[in-house]
Amino acid sequence: MQRYHGQIIVIKFGGNAMVDPELLDAFASDIAFLRYSGVKPVVVHGGGPHISRMLKRVGIESEFRAGYRYTSPEAMEIVRMVLGGQVARDLVAAINEVAPVATGVSGEDAGLFQARRKTTDARGNQVDLGLVGEIVAVNPTVVRADIAAGRIPVVSTIASDIDMPRSALNINADRAAAALAVALGAKKLVMLTDVEGIYRDWPDRSSLAAFITPTELRNMLPTLESGMIPKAQACLEAIDGGVKHATIIDGRVPHSTLIEVFTHEGFGTEVTAG
Ligand SMILES: Nc1ncnc2c1ncn2[C@@H]1O[C@H](COP(=O)(O)OP(=O)(O)O)[C@@H](O)[C@H]1O
Numbered sequence: 341m342q343r344y345h346g347q348i349i350v351i352k353f354g355g356n357a358m359v360d361p362e363l364l365d366a367f368a369s370d371i372a373f374l375r376y377s378g379v380k381p382v383v384v385h386g387g388g389p390h391i392s393r394m395l396k397r398v399g400i401e402s403e404f405r406a407g408y409r410y411t412s413p414e415a416m417e418i419v420r421m422v423l424g425g426q427v428a429r430d431l432v433a434a435i436n437e438v439a440p441v442a443t444g445v446s447g448e449d450a451g452l453f454q455a456r457r458k459t460t461d462a463r464g465n466q467v468d469l470g471l472v473g474e475i476v477a478v479n480p481t482v483v484r485a486d487i488a489a490g491r492i493p494v495v496s497t498i499a500s501d502i503d504m505p506r507s508a509l510n511i512n513a514d515r516a517a518a519a520l521a522v523a524l525g526a527k528k529l530v531m532l533t534d535v536e537g538i539y540r541d542w543p544d545r546s547s548l549a550a551f552i553t554p555t556e557l558r559n560m561l562p563t564l565e566s567g568m569i570p571k572a573q574a575c576l577e578a579i580d581g582g583v584k585h586a587t588i589i590d591g592r593v594p595h596s597t598l599i600e601v602f603t604h605e606g607f608g609t610e611v612t613a614g
């Protein structure tokens with residue numbers, strides 16, 4: 341319990357844990373427990389399934405390219421509404437039921453995330469993603485103020501477009517969590533997902549990597565598919581930016597966050613500097 345006392349841990353909430361009410365409640369109580377144990381948790385949430393559902397409802401096509409959602413101006417309106425108005429609200433409410441100190445923050449607030457339109461994929465090839473951004477600057481003042489006041493920030497990953505005042509860009513939540521972890525000098529980045537971790541030989545389930553070096557992960561990037569691409573990039577960005585540990589854990593397991601932070605073995609896949 342001493343290891344992370346007084347330390348900032350950034351936790352990316354996503355995957356099945358977001359759509360299963362019991363897993364959501366377990367996550368909310370884990371975050372409250374961390375906070376009451378003296379850790380400083382910062383939550384960054386995803387919302388891909390919620391966005392897809394709403395886009396379908398309003399009849400807008402949704403397509404993923406290289407692990408990122410192609411985002412038209414119409415889709416961007418939905419992304420902004422769903423993340424800030426629905427997903428963040430539900431998560432803040434769930435945490436507040438256990439520890440009434442959670443507060444929603446959008447990446448557009450007080451210059452938190454500044455981004456530029458993303459034009460290339462993980463291999464450097466040109467890709468048209470519409471209003472998808474890559475974070476170029478983070479001003480974590482608003483998040484630090486929340487932490488200092490004892491609050492639990494719950495961050496939605498919309499960014500201001502640095503080249504187009506008043507415009508917003510859609511940011512992959514894993515990448516945003518990594519950028520924030522670096523800017524805050526977090527000790528650890530934890531990302532919940534729908535698999536046990538990173539498989540060295542996907543989809544062979546016996547090839548789960550408990551530990552992986554940044555070099556090995558970098559070499560694996562071209563072999564990864566779909567949502568694991570931004571997740572792996574996020575781990576590398578966090579480690580390169582000075583975060584000591586980046587871990588991908590199975591969010592389908594209730595209380596996976598607590599197990600990861602408070603047990604020595606942890607679980608999932610841990611990427612560790614050096
Ligand atoms: N090497 C790999 N190891 C694990 N999962 C992988 C790998 N390559 C691709 N994947 C896929 O990446 C998915 C995780 O990404 P995604 O579903 O977008 O996550 P989330 O919704 O939690 O952000 C896994 O469910 C799996 O289908």
Ligand SMILES: CC(=O)N[C@@H](CCC(=O)OP(=O)(O)O)C(=O)O
Pocket residue numbers: 353354355385386387388389391407408409419472473497510511512513514567
């Ligand atoms: C650019 C991009 O792909 N943005 C994501 C933002 C939400 C997200 O990342 O949610 P998950 O973590 O649940 O996948 C999207 O539109 O789905």
